[in-house]
Amino acid sequence: MKRIYLLLVALLSLNVLSAQTVKDSVQLRNFYDLSLLDGQSYEWLDALSNEIGPRLSGSTGAEKAVQWAKEELEGIGLDKVWLQPVMVPKWERGAPEKAFIEGVDTKVDVPICALGGSIATKPSGITAEVIEVQGLDDLAKYGEDRIKGKIVFYNRPMQADLIQTFNAYGGCVDQRYSGAKEAAKYGAVGVIVRSMNLRMDDLPHTGAMSYGDLPNEQRIPAAAISTNGAALLSKMLKKDEKTQFYLKMNCKNYEEDVPSFNVIGEITGSEKPNEFMVVGGHLDSWDLGDGSHDDGAGVVQSMEVLRLMKAANYKPKHSIRVVLFMNEENGLRGGTEYAKVAKEEGEKHVFALESDAGGFTPRGFSFDADAANFAQVQSWIPLFKPYLIHFFELGGSGADVGPLKEEGTVLAGLRPDSQRYFDHHHASNDTFDAVNKRELELGAATMTSLVYLFDTYGVKPAIPNRQPLKK
Known part of the structure; x- marks a missing residue:
């Protein structure tokens, strides 16, 4: 000094x-x-x-x-x-979430977590085929015929070449926040979103999501999947587009x-x-x-x-x-x-x-x-x-x-x-x-x-x- x-x-x-x-x-x-x-x-x-x-x-x-x-x-x-x-x-997560990918000859557990504000699945969970999209804009290309009854998988990653990582986050967080609201309009039964993370790991990242003015009866469960889990799911879908995903969540929104x-x-x-x-x-x-x-x-x-x-x-x-x-x-x-x-x-x-x-x-x-x-x-x-x-x-x-x-x-x-x-x-x-x-x-x-x-x-x-x- x-x-x-x-x-x-x-x-x-x-x-x-x-x-x-x-x-x-x-x-x-x-x-x-x-x-x-x-x-x-x-x-x-x-x-x-x-x-x-x-x-x-x-x-x-x-x-x-x-x-x-x-x-x-x-x-x-x-x-x-x-x-x-x-x-x-007030929103509570409840008991730990469970999910697995099911192919023709394999079943693989993957790490997920409910997004904050999501509704729960039914007590037994949901199982459905998956459609992979690269964000909200890409969703609209598929239409109700290809989305209805499926789980929408938003797999747009954070843009790794952006040095300011908050810009990379801002470039893809809309699929987490509004993904369920938009997918529900096409008859999807659930949403899984690639975690907002630049690292490849097994940790799912939660965060706020919103249903906007969507009526309660039209709301669908929404979860984040780890980056490693997202990569695996995408790989399995490329091999077999009939690959199914099981999702069980126990969260609760208080009125x-x-x-x-x-x-x-x-x-x-x-x-x-x-x-x-x-x-x-x-x-x-x-x-x-x-x-x-x-x-x-x-x-x-x-x-x-x-x-x-x-x-x-x-x-x-x-x-x-x-x-x-x-x-x-x-x-x-x-x-x-x-x-x-x-x-x-x-x-x-x-x-x-x-x-x-x-x-x-x-x-x-x-x-x-x-x-x-x-x-x-x-x-x-x-x-x-x-x-x-x-x-x-x-x-x-x-x-x-x-x-x-x-x-x-x-x-x-x-x-x-x-x-x-x-x-x-x-x-x-x-x-x-x-x-x-x-x-x-x-x-x-x-x-x-x-x-x-x-x-x-x-x-x-x-x-x-x-x-x-x-x-």
Whole structure:
């Protein structure tokens, strides 16, 4: 620390850096030192993942997570901590799913899992021939004559040559979300979807699906199949198009929403207490793993932002809130409710940052901002370069903070390295052992640094009738 400070002073004497830049550099270094040498995020994640575990909305795990988060935030010594009520949907997986492929002379068990929101099969399961399609557009080519009475197998993979893996995910997730709704229109009896995963393995990946306005009596069960299982099924279908698939699922949708909460903590601003900056992640997770990457990492990193500010004796000008949103995975109720209440109470939110892309090495941020604010962000890149943070781009922020978007509000998302994220996303291996302590702590310090800079320099005023700058 002393060597870095002396270097900065030397550069200042050569008129290379301004006094404010030196101050900012020292402050960022302090946040990184506190996080890496005396951080709390990894220990918090251990407790959230291993003591509480899966936290699907409406579950006992989600209830325990709410109380745990509230107690931990109170222990930091924030100015305010409270629970914000929100009604959430409830879906349960039930007993483990079962599936096998049946050919002329063979029967092979394959790993599947129900998609979140799916109905169950009948108690004995369903057996039907399979028709393989390459996504929703391909489905329409076959028509009712070839689809009716069959199980539709969506086998479009994530596009491996896209370096930004979230783009690859976005390019094929529609078959998971809307696949059952569309296949049911042609008389399909069920749907199986290739897992959203770039790796070949035996782990099926769950995720949200929707029937839209499809009547209950027309809804069909929907499951994800592992990438290895998908490859095997496709191979067997090429040999024999009469190959059959057996599927048994025991999931349940509850008709009524159930009560839950967002967890909120605040450091009240010293100069602008009525202007709010938010940092957050979603407290809920899917039920197969313990949700360490999605989004336990984002939860504890967001909590750590406020703890690091307290530990550094930094007193923000604006009111800084950590918001741990409920129900991002299968409804976005928490983010929607937080924005609704903020609007009803006339709160002015000027900046919001979300971490919901895993606990891997931080690379930078994406921003939903106008030209003036993005130019300001780009001027801060030299402050982050000592930590190998170079990715500052327009386009996207986070699902939970998205509803806060209004003219003049800057939204941002932490962008860790994404190459391994979808190996774990929504699968049973999204567990604590998959998170690297140092990478997690670097992310927390990086988030704290960005919040500090926006708090110090503020958000540039919006230009009336000017559209946000787009990528």
